[in-house]
Amino acid sequence: MPSGWNADGGGFFVFSSGNTTLTDNTFSDNSADSDGAGVSIETDSGDVTLTNNTFDNNSAGSDGGGVRIDNEEGNTTLTNNTFTNDSAPITGGGARVVFTSAGILMITNNTFTCESL
Secondary structure: OOOOEEOOOOOEEEEEOOOEEEEOOEEEOOEEOOEOOOEEEEEOOOOEEEEOOEEEOOEEOOEOOOEEEEEOOOOEEEEOOEEEOOEOOOEOOOEEEEEOOOOOEEEEOOEEEOOEO
16 A cells, blocks of 8 residues: 555555455554554454555554554454554554453464564
8 A cells, every 4th residue: 555644544444344354464554643644444343354564664643553443342353464663652663452241352363573663
């Protein structure tokens, strides 16, 4: 994805009630005034799956430099993603994931390098 700017999700923003799957993408040099500079995903009931993505040099003004996921009831799975040089001043330089007890969070074989708050 080319570099971009937005209030949320500088590279990519998803607001959905369904499932969201991102596979084999690169999100680099994006910025967001608020959350999720690389990617921001908000869902109230769907599953979120991120596999084999690269998040590099993304900067959020609040939370989730690389990615911010707010999943109210579904499952969230992060597998084989790389987060490098992403930043956010509050929480989640590389990734910030919010979920409830209704869902399951699975984080497997991800790499976080030089993330900053």
